[in-house]
Amino acid sequence: MTGKDTSATATVGQEIFGSGVFGRLAYGSGGECILDVNADELDRAVSVLAARNFVLSALFATPVYGEEGYVLRYVFSHAGSILVLSRALNGKQAKSIATIFPSATWPEQECRDMYGIEFEGAFDTRRLVLHETYPAGFYPLEKSFKNAPVDTKKKVAPAEEYPFRTVSGDGVYQVPVGPVHAGIIEPGHFRFSVIGETVFNLEIRLFYTHRGIEKLAEGKDPAACARVAEAVSGDESAANATGLCMAIEQLSGITVPDRAWHIRTVLCESERICSHLGDLSGMLTDVAFALGASHFAVLREEFFREQERLSGSRFLRGMILPGGVSRDIPIETLARYRGFLTRFAKEFRAGLAIVLSTPSVIDRFTQTGVIKKPLLSPLNITGPVARASGSERDVRVDCPYGIYNRFVPVTHPLSDGDVLARFTVKAAEVLDSLSLIEKAIAAMPEGPVMSTDPVRDGAALTLVEGPRGENLCWVEVREGKVFRYKVRTASYCNWLAIEHATPGNIIADFPVINKSLNLSYAGTDL
Amino acid sequence: MLGKKVTDPLMVRDAELERIGQEIRRRIDARFERSLAIRELDAGSDNAAEIEINNLSNAYYDVERFGISFVASPRHADVLLVTGAITHNMAIAAQKTYDAMPSPKFVVAVGDDACDGGIYKGTYAVLGGADALLSVDLKIPGNPPTPIQILTGFLALMQSAGKKD
Numbered sequence: 085m086t087g088k089d090t091s092a093t094a095t096v097g098q099e100i101f102g103s104g105v106f107g108r109l110a111y112g113s114g115g116e117c118i119l120d121v122n123a124d125e126l127d128r129a130v131s132v133l134a135a136r137n138f139v140l141s142a143l144f145a146t147p148v149y150g151e152e153g154y155v156l157r158y159v160f161s162h163a164g165s166i167l168v169l170s171r172a173l174n175g176k177q178a179k180s181i182a183t184i185f186p187s188a189t190w191p192e193q194e195c196r197d198m199y200g201i202e203f204e205g206a207f208d209t210r211r212l213v214l215h216e217t218y219p220a221g222f223y224p225l226e227k228s229f230k231n232a233p234v235d236t237k238k239k240v241a242p243a244e245e246y247p248f249r250t251v252s253g254d255g256v257y258q259v260p261v262g263p264v265h266a267g268i269i270e271p272g273h274f275r276f277s278v279i280g281e282t283v284f285n286l287e288i289r290l291f292y293t294h295r296g297i298e299k300l301a302e303g304k305d306p307a308a309c310a311r312v313a314e315a316v317s318g319d320e321s322a323a324n325a326t327g328l329c330m331a332i333e334q335l336s337g338i339t340v341p342d343r344a345w346h347i348r349t350v351l352c353e354s355e356r357i358c359s360h361l362g363d364l365s366g367m368l369t370d371v372a373f374a375l376g377a378s379h380f381a382v383l384r385e386e387f388f389r390e391q392e393r394l395s396g397s398r399f400l401r402g403m404i405l406p407g408g409v410s411r412d413i414p415i416e417t418l419a420r421y422r423g424f425l426t427r428f429a430k431e432f433r434a435g436l437a438i439v440l441s442t443p444s445v446i447d448r449f450t451q452t453g454v455i456k457k458p459l460l461s462p463l464n465i466t467g468p469v470a471r472a473s474g475s476e477r478d479v480r481v482d483c484p485y486g487i488y489n490r491f492v493p494v495t496h497p498l499s500d501g502d503v504l505a506r507f508t509v510k511a512a513e514v515l516d517s518l519s520l521i522e523k524a525i526a527a528m529p530e531g532p533v534m535s536t537d538p539v540r541d542g543a544a545l546t547l548v549e550g551p552r553g554e555n556l557c558w559v560e561v562r563e564g565k566v567f568r569y570k571v572r573t574a575s576y577c578n579w580l581a582i583e584h585a586t587p588g589n590i591i592a593d594f595p596v597i598n599k600s601l602n603l604s605y606a607g608t609d610l
Numbered sequence: 611m612l613g614k615k616v617t618d619p620l621m622v623r624d625a626e627l628e629r630i631g632q633e634i635r636r637r638i639d640a641r642f643e644r645s646l647a648i649r650e651l652d653a654g655s656d657n658a659a660e661i662e663i664n665n666l667s668n669a670y671y672d673v674e675r676f677g678i679s680f681v682a683s684p685r686h687a688d689v690l691l692v693t694g695a696i697t698h699n700m701a702i703a704a705q706k707t708y709d710a711m712p713s714p715k716f717v718v719a720v721g722d723d724a725c726d727g728g729i730y731k732g733t734y735a736v737l738g739g740a741d742a743l744l745s746v747d748l749k750i751p752g753n754p755p756t757p758i759q760i761l762t763g764f765l766a767l768m769q770s771a772g773k774k775d
Binding site for chain 2 (some may be wrong): 384
């Protein structure tokens with residue numbers, strides 16, 4: 085990860101802290117600026133960074149190795165330039181910045197649930213990750229807690245139930261949906277406040293699939309953690325494994341063989357196509373256009389089968405490991421895959437032509453579920469969702485990793501921010517990924533696919549562009565074992581967009597809005 | 611009714627799938643009066659197993675022709691298909707879903723995590739596999755199991771279902 089413009093962070097650092105800042109700035113293995121700050125400096129920095137249109141990309145806590153106490157890490161980004169402010173805590177008290185950076189809201193709640201860190205001035209102090217059945221005072225990521233079963237309540241008394249925001253008025257009624265949904269999808273709760281058919285307010289509640297991914301990684305061998313990263317979100321197995329492995333490689337100074345990066349790129353772009361095909365098909369299902377939905381579902385099944393031929397797993401699992409990839413892909417297999425891609429491109433374009441010339445589809449997609457551009461930065465909305473609302477952000481372009489500086493993706497930003505824009509952006513990205521795969525295979529060098537360099541102790545921050553957008557990962561290795569694994573997926577950022585995209589639409593359009601955002605519950609709940 | 615077929619003939623793409631499907635069809639006809647209604651429950655999955663279950667309805671598999679339907683409510687279901695280890699956050703909803711099903715009812719665990727807790731076994735956020743909460747009739751392992759493996763599991767369930775009162 086190398087920022088396009090590291091001077092931006094240095095300039096803003098100087099503005100906040102004076103010229104003495106240069107002696108204090110450190111650089112992470114990914115090229116990000118790191119600065120240790122005290123409480124007052126953080127206060128000052130936050131207001132300046134907000135005024136300079138920095139985005140709060142992530143906020144998370146890490147325990148201090150070998151000592152008591154925690155460090156809060158605020159990851160800010162601006163045009164591909166990353167600034168990490170590290171604030172060492174005395175005790176478990178911090179100050180909320182969620183009123184200035186709304187994308188701090190969930191992370192602050194998460195730090196409280198997982199570590200017991202309280203944020204003074206936080207406007208939402210409800211539980212987030214650990215639901216009501218968990219005992220009070222239980223903080224799973226505290227190092228003193230050894231991962232083991234806990235006793236939870238079998239029932240929740242009405243007085244202890246989760247307090248949803250109340251919306252009242254003449255004719256307003258509530259529609260509660262979930263956590264178990266009618267379709268075959270992941271669990272989550274949607275609380276609609278509706279007037280007639282029109283949604284007036286939507287509040288989401290998630291984390292039903294919280295399975296303790298981050299705690300699970302702790303104490304494991306770094307290589308064994310690839311399996312954990314793949315379980316963050318099934319349909320982003322390759323992306324999340326890549327993020328984790330890059331972090332381990334950077335903190336250890338491991339050079340990944342060039343052939344391995346070509347293979348990783350083929351796998352990750354294949355995964356993106358597979359994910360987008362599911363979205364395109366799902367959006368068409370949700371507007372009852374079965375012909376188009378079936379067309380893309382068939383193509384997606386063919387992709388799953390090709391992925392199994394490439395990697396031995398329909399979900400590309402077990403391939404991406406720290407240092408490279410677990411096995412080479414024979415030239416005949418790659419040649420066969422290229423043949424498939426040529427046929428696929430033709431059939432994909434044919435399906436797209438049918439869909440985009442069907443007025444009923446266009447009518448349902450247009451002006452549905454609009455996400456306005458001013459929402460993007462405050463909520464840190466990312467990926468194709470952001471690119472359909474006027475953003476050009478793409479980690480592969482802004483902070484290229486692997487071989488993306490040689491094979492630069494072409495982004496296709498649109499500005500309408502509706503379901504049609506998201507459908508169109510994803511369709512264009514399918515074709516762009518096809519071209520990237522073609523180029524990576526054509527340029528694939530000979531050589532080993534796994535480095536023999538050892539894993540060392542240290543910490544690193546990485547960003548990858550998964551199918552849904554920017555996935556951030558922070559890994560700290562101590563005594564050869566994973567000490568902390570923080571993963572923040574694009575879904576975690578994009579989920580809150582749905583609360584803004586839905587009001588004003590009729591409830592019957594919610595499924596297609598939801599599908600157009602394609603948010604992973606598992607990748608959020610961890 | 612005796613006229614020519616209206617639809618194009620389907621190309622049989624996978625003989626093994628057809629064999630398993632027809633066998634399932636025969637047993638569903640015999641034991642479930644021609645239709646097997648399945649309710650899927652994600653109790654803490656990473657979404658890979660759901661994707662494969664959804665894939666059973668794409669044109670390659672199209673399992674509805676074998677008498678299998680995925681239903682929107684547990685009240686319509688014969689079988690509860692559980693994916694993922696059961697998380698503490700899903701335990702109450704999972705129990706309510708099971709309780710809402712009419713008897714006789716069957717529970718099938720799909721995927722390693724649902725079978726025995728998988729990589730989450732013995733950790734804080736999960737109760738364990740599906741059998742930590744429910745009485746499980748069949749386990750289909752895999753990370754995740756493929757559509758064919760899931761269908762093969764359905765066949766095994768059909769073979770044993772007749773023995774359950």
